[in-house]
Amino acid sequence: MTLAKTIAEYQSEGRSPEILFWVGCAGSFDTRAQRITRTLCEILNHAGVEFAILGSEERCTGDPARRAPAAIARDIVRGYYTEAEAHEKFGRARAAE
Secondary structure (H helix, E strand, C coil): CCCCEEHHHHHHCCCCCCEEECCHHHHHHCHHHHHHHHHHHHHHHHCCCCEEECHHHCCCCCHHHHHCCHHHHHHHHCCCCCHHHHHHHHCCCCCCC
């Protein structure tokens, strides 16, 4: 069972989800955060919320760079999406902290 459709899948169907869920680095790579991400997807599915993830189009939000020393952070941040870029490309984005 697929927990979440990608935005590309919705767009190929000519549809737009209610929510675009930005998984982020932790939700993608950290074991504990992956469980949280899966559980959130299960909750959204159970509630009948139409949502999508970026999938392979998602880039890091820059949080690892925020936690790193400044010199390293400048190198890490290059190429990351800003919230404004995501909004422009995908129609809307909601940041959650």
